[in-house]
Amino acid sequence: MTAASIREARRRLEALQTQVQQQREAALRAAGETGDGSLHDVEWPVAMVPRHRARLRRLAARRKRAFLGRVRALVAAVRRSTADEDERTVDAPAELDETATRVVIATCSACRGSCCGNGGNHAFLRTRTLREFMAAHPALDDNAVVAAYAAWLPENTLQPGCVYQGGQGCTLPRAMRSAICNAYLCGGLRRALLVANHDTRGVFVAHREGERVSGGRLRVLPVLSHG
Ligand code: SF4
């Protein structure tokens, strides 16, 4: 990339950001939020993220077979290798505080899991994922490990998408997901998290499609249950 093309890309991004800020202010006015505009960045940060355009469909038997075949192969690979042979590209993420968790839920649900759309029939599982699960459940034999992963497959998934991508988000418990699934935050979400703090009330989620923003909405932060 040349310096000129980087400048041009930056200029386009700034133009897009200005457009989104204007949309946020208009949405806040429409919602009767006429408070101090200088606080809007913190109270209603912008998250410019994609939107996963996928439909909920029955998870095909052929996809299940392909996925469970992969899990079985990973289990076999764990049995014949050691942990220091595992790929270690992602470290455990820092814990998100309560506000950050609420921002993530509000934003990712509006996006409908665009990044999970790449999970296909593999769900990003690695030997490391299976090794950790098997170490935590030493009584399970190979078939029982595969059955444990099979048990969390939903009947219907977003397609295109990951085998675990149900209508309400991921159906696989966090402890069984790959490190990348537990760590990944896209750039638009990370920028929103940088400015969010305990005064944050919601997020203005704008959906980016290439060079365009296809619209946005105010999303009030959800209340977390601690039960
Ligand atoms: S991390 Fe970004 S791309 Fe992934 S679901 Fe959340 S908002 Fe969407």
Ligand code: SF4
């Ligand atoms: S396992 Fe869950 S978090 Fe990971 S890609 Fe699939 S749906 Fe997304």
